[in-house]
Amino acid sequence: MKRTGAELRLQKLGKRYGAVQAVKPLELTIAGGTLTTLLGPSGCGKTTLLRMIAGLEQASEGRIFIGDRDVTLLSAGERNVSMVFQSYALFPHMSVLDNVAYGLISSGLRKRDAHARAETALDTVGLKGFGTRLPSEMSGGQQQRVAVARALVLEPDILLFDEPLSNLDTRLRRTMREEIRALQQRLGLTVVYVTHDQSEALAVSDQIVVMRNAEIAQFGSPHELYARPDNVFVATFMGEANHVQGRIEQIHDEVAEVSIASLRIKLPHRGLPAGPVDLVIRPEAIWIGADGGIPARVARETYMGSHTEYYLETSLGTLFCVSPDRLRRHQAGEAVSVTFDPEGVVAVRS
Template identity: 45%
Template sequence: MNKWESADLVLKNIVKQFDDGSGQKVTAVNDLSLTIKKGEFVTLLGPSGCGKTTTLRMIAGFEPLNSGEIYLGGRQIDEVPAFERNMPMVFQSYALFPHLSIFENVAYGLRARKVENKVIKNDVDMALQLVNLEGLEGRYPGELSGGQQQRVALARALVLKPKIILFDEPLSNLDAKLRTQTRLEIKRVQKMLGITAIYVTHDQEEALSMSDQVIVMNKGEIVQAGPPEEIYNRPNSIFVADFIGDANFIDVDVLEVKDKIIAVNLQNQTLEINKGNSYQDIKAGEKVYLSIKPEAVNVNQNGAKFSGNLYSTSFLGANTEYEIEFENIIISSVQKNSESDLKTLTYGSKVSIDFNVDYLQILRKE
């Protein structure tokens, strides 16, 4: 399969405001700039109301900009109508026509463009083959599962051979197993074709597993952008650390800052942390947060350096989540069941705690 023509997308200082009904303006997207490279899979990630869907709608041409510019392949397109941008969107609701066959649903955009029937047949067959739905073209949407319907929606977008394909929380209506299967299918097709993809979600796992770049948004602005591993392991703020991976936050005092080490006081003992894990210029004497992912908290009965008391356990299948009373707060630890020696412990039992220092961060309080 030859890769399709794709393109860079550049957003320059885009702003979107809405009227709140009382004559006041509410800023949904504030001076946002972003460059998406040709062939990248980029996810806009953030909580409800952060501006991610509004940004996607401006890219698609569904929402006008109050100010700013959008460029596709070097061409300014912010005044170009949506139907001329060739950026189809795959929606959460599938948006299939129930009275049309699967073939006709996929062919709909081509017929609207008055493409010849022979070309339509070839292109629809190819699109259905790409999403593994060949042989189902004669069925109707109501005869397919939710996952199959979403793949029809994907095929309908792909058949137009777009430079960029847009996804607006497309997997929200699927159960957990179908979500996993469908996101793998989307990623496979995107990489095979080399098409640029922009994906909106509030689901951290989707964003981390599918993306080349994750754009974390809050209150209409980009708060961090980077590869998934960087976003997860090196968040640049308390907001990102808390939103991505449910970090624990412990109040600590900075004792000393060396070339490569930040030393903090924890339970009246010194804990040394890799300075390179922190984006911020931390000074000795500051009161800061120690940010710790649950998987970096090791809980055992082996007499480690720090201690706490078991507060609760939650069986998660292959793993168990332990909540521990530690330094007057509750911190969580996720451990593989095969490696845990805590199965016989009860509420209030004293446990030992150590930390994987490679995954600890110091974050200044906001």
């Protein structure tokens, strides 16, 4: 039965270790029943933020609200949140069923009732009939599902994931992220999900919080962050991007006429003034032609099956380009020219 998870509100929440500010005071509201990813490089504060929500770290300042409850000073066990760890943390000597039921039994529920709820949770994650096995008899993907079932059986207001797929191979990661997303949507859970993998964040999220230097760099939907990044860091962190210098020559209403080397294109100016401007160009927005664009030389080409990747030497610097044209492949050393699809060029703050 689908239910809507609780809203999560962080008010001026921060964490300090001595003189080190691990998380600068931040404001964030996560709507109930949505999946929000905390994304960023190592050391940006995303895991510390997750652990504060879980109650595993005490906030140095600010408040945490789950629904209408202020849980800032409550212990992890009093918050009604569940966490799926990177290591899964399954008890190797216990059966899968006992692993899933452990939290319920520890909280005082009768073993028979706990096992009945654990069976339902295993069915929910596609592991019906696996309860008698040991974790060592399960594949990595199956162990990950057991960890999710153990978290779900507690019926948490918030479900937290800390790099849950990092121990899986590439193909299984793709399958499991789709399963987590489908489960979250089917049950209406509120999920906070930590990863450093951009493609994983784009695939599973309703909203993404990009973190940098212990603070929020940008918060928005996957499409907003990819198509309309606020700054160079977000643009280059959310997928591949070429960072070049251009110039805003004229502004008419919301549109700017921008020069990029010898080309002129029209873009939303996004509040930036006339003059020099930072631009990010997505690899798929670079078109390779014979003439009429910026002169370029193919430095390297890599055939990837469904597309070809190119590194092009230009007056703007080296540009990374992705071409879906499998019939016409350009060779290293070949002279070409490039133009840009305005849809994949964004003016940003540095």
